Amino acid sequence: MTYAAALRIARADLAGRPVQTGLTALAIFAAATALVVTLALRQGLDDPFDAAQTATRGAHVSAYGDGDLSDLAHLPGVAASDDRPVKRAVTTLGGTPVSLGLEALPATSAPVDVPEVTDGRRPSAPGEALAERSFAKESNLRVGDTLRTDGRTMRITGFAVSTEQATYPRWRPGIVWTPGLTGPTTRAAIRLDDPEATDAFKQAALHAHPGLRFTDWHDVRDTITDQARTNTIIIGVNTLLALIAVGFTVATVISGRVLAQRREIGLLKAIGVTPRGVVGLLVAEYAALAVAAGILGLAAGTAIAPLLLKPMSNLLATPTPSAFQPLTLLASLALIVAAVALFAALPALRAGRLNTVDALALGRASLTGGASRAARVAAALHLPATGRLGVKDAFTSRARAALTIGALTMMVITLVAALSMEATYSRVIEDPALRAKPWDVRVSPGDGSTQDALQRVQAEPGIARATTLASFPVTTARGELQARAVGDGFQAFPYAVPDGRMFAGPGEAIAGRGFFDRLEAKLGDTVTLRADGKPFTVKLVGRHVEPDNDGEIVIFSRATVPNAPQGDVIADFTPGADGTKIAGDLKRRGVQAELVSAEVRQERADVRPIVYGSSALLVAVGLVNLLTTLLLVTRERARDFGLLKALGLTPRGILAVVNSGGAALGAIAIVLGIPVGIVLFRALMSAMSPSEGADIVGTPGPLALALIVPCVLAVTALASSLPARNAARASAAQVLRAE
Known part of the structure; x- marks a missing residue:
């Protein structure tokens, strides 16, 4: 077959079915758009401090x-x-x-x-x-x-x-x-x-100018990175799920479309085209379509990405990255084209090996038992006749049905991840100890003394209890780490301690996971620390949840190190007290008050547009995926629908058949996606943040998970509407006459 002949065949095939070609292009377009947006988000998550320092030529x-x-x-x-x-x-x-x-x-x-x-x-x-x-x-x-x-x-x-x-x-x-x-x-x-030689520079600078004060880029980086850690994890989980969903979408649409062309493949073989030629023709056909639709998708993704990049950069305290990254765009296009070529080649190879007579036969030449088993399951569930037909049709091609269920399952998993994000933030807001902040408000004394601030806070109406909290560096055998000393009454401010117990008196301490890992210590060990050059020992009695400094923090009572710095004041409110009003009153009295819940609530408000925006994009991708699948099903079953209409099935019955098929696929995705989404979100949180992920993750409640059901059913109903109407409007006489 000559190149010109192959080109004419490919062009005729694409132009001969404008609806299917348009939907295939739409699926590739949606996948390319989602890919650009998710990759742009991923790039923005890679070391937010480094991005800011590069953009500003930041000082060390x-x-x-x-x-x-x-x-x-x-x-x-x-x-x-x-x-x-x-x-x-x-x-x-x-x-x-x-x-x-x-x-x-x-x-x-x-x-x-x-x-x-x-x-x-x-x-x-x-x-x-x-x-x-x-x-x-x-x-x-x-x-x-x-x-x-x-x-x-x-x-x-x-x-x-x-x-x-x-x-x-x-x-x-x-x-x-x-x-x-x-x-x-x-x-x-x-x-x-x-950049690592900051200590040597500070010593030399102090020798030249005694009394200098310094800010070290390491301290700035640690604060920015720690503050963004939970948000980075949640955004990273969502974008990873998005990339997987894009792969499922391309696989479903392209492989399903190729399998639907078995009759055309039979015609090509009948005129002498070899199986290798069939594969090459189909791969080239869809690769060309992928290039055209992919370029449009890249343009759309570049336009949409700033809507999510701007809130993400606000959240991570970094300059807003540009979505127009030529290398990333080229890589995205190459990935889309390669995926389309792969998912076109695999089913084309299978179809190319078919007997020519079987390939020319209408419908699928050698039906498997998949449809009949699906019908038996539908019958066992006592579904009406239209429901049984819809379920049977949806599973006519088991491979296509599996891919569609996979894509819809990823959509459900993404929705579960968004709900898990809400549950995680709600859990942290309700229990600030999960942020290693077991208090309601933290007060900085400013230019005054810590004791004066403590007395002022204790005298404030609405304050139930208060004490001091000092943060300072300690030296260990493995280098410098951070310590916190909690003042008298520390028992009223218990940290979240999943392993061991809270410290009970002087000489006992709790530490984050990173501290244990750094010192290769375990519960019950006694370690020697140095503060301001003076040694002291603590016994590690518990591991607390610690999001800051990679968990490399140790906490003990102030009585353990009486000469510790004064630090800040922490306090809890009385039940029913107006925390915002109390914080405002303290600020007007000259001390800086920071509500723990306000910080987390603001983080949640900042991360919501990013997570929900990418989730909405994936719902749209899943909609296109299911729509394409059902159009292919109705096209393949056109003769069956014609026979059913000739036997008296009404247009409303045809609508019920197609809608039942989409609902069946969606129901299976719900059953699979909810438990997988919960487990996967927890696993990814643990993997991306070993120091805190598994300890802070929340699980959506039954009512929240129940919201997924109408959402997915709405998507399946919307996707089913067009193919169902097409099948219902088709004339039985015309369909059967064409056969």
Whole structure:
């Protein structure tokens, strides 16, 4: 067969069935769109801190001190530096005093730490300002708002991200950049030849300028990464499921379409085309269709992706990545075309080996027992006659039915994952100990002492109990780790301890999974730690759930280390107390109060558009998948429908037959997808976060899972409507005459 002849055959085949060709192209288009969106989300999840530091040329060390610090640029190991004036100030937002860190806006050509504008524009005059994005979001600031502070008024022209410090309010003060700022305090932003050599640089800098304060990029990275960890896990699980669903969709549509062309394959063989030629022709035909539909899908995915990338970047405190990544787009197109070619070649090889006479026969030449078994199951369930016919037709091709069920099952699994996300967040909100924060509010004393803040909090109406919490580094035989010391009354603030028990007195401690792994320790071991150079020992009596620092944290009572830093104040509310009002009152009294539940609720609100957006995309893919399958079924069974109509089956009965087939496939997907989704979500959470995933994951309740049933049935009904109407409208006389 010549190339020209093959081209004519392929073109005629595609043009001769415009509806099936259009639906096949639509399925490829939907798969390509979903693939681009999910890959773009995956790229945004790969080390969010690294993405922000690259975009902003972030500093490895920030040194703060009075006077000229330009000589720090000449210290060994310094690759680049930039000095800028900084000033502490206070403004009032919503009736509450808020600390600001004013900083001179660096030039866009500065070698270090240039804020990346994400909304609005850069300031161009001294009366304008650029606000750090997480601070603006937490403070409900908008572009165009005015800040009054330090005897000046500044109009906010935009928001930006920076790795100068981690997200607000976990790191304070809120950063605001403005042109022309002057002041006695300088911040030297330093990039090093070796980013890991921060300790050596700080020692040399202190030798030159005693009294300097530093911010290390390791601390900023750890905070940003820890804060984004749970959200990253949930988004990652959802995108992984999306990629699997895309594969099922392409496999279902293409392989089912090829199997439906068995008669055409018989005609090709009858005119002398070899099995290899048949396979090559079909692969080329669908590969060409994949290229055309795939390019359109890539364009659509590039347009849709920013709708999910923007909330994800807000959540992870990173610049919004571009969805237009040429290499990613080319890889996506190549993946789609390769998948289409593979799923066209496999059934084409099977069909090419058929006897020519069997292939030319109408319908499937050698029916298996699959349909009859399906019919027997339907009869055992006492389904009406139309339901039995629909179930039998849906399973005429067992391979196609299996692929369709697989695609619908992935859709159900994705919906279960979204519900599991909600259950996980609800569980963490109800039990903040699962975030290693077994309190309602945390109060920073600011410029005052911890004891004064503790007394102020204890005197606040609505506070049931309060104590202190200090975080500080400790040195172990395996390097530096983090420790927390809880003050008197720690028994009222129990951590979540799945293994062992909570510490009961001085000398006992609990630790995260990472701490045990790092020290190769086990419950009951006694370890020696050093704080401020002084050794002390603790007995490990429990493992607590710890999301921060990869679980490399140890917690004990303050009496274990009496000379520990003062730290913050933690407190619980009395039952029924208005936590938001109490936190607001504390802020107005000059201390910074952070509600634990507010932080988690905000994270949930941020992650919802991403998860639900990608889930909706997969529901659309599943809809196209089932629609294509049912159209193929009705086409193959056209003669049977004609006979049934000739025997008196009404158009409403035809509708019931087709709808029953789609509902049967959807019901099986529900039965399989719900338990698999629960188990898979838990397994992926555990695999992606060994330190906390298995401990915090929640399981949707029966009522929540029940919502999946009408959702899937609605999808199957919608997918069944078009093929059912086509079959019902077809004239029995015309169908049978064509046969």
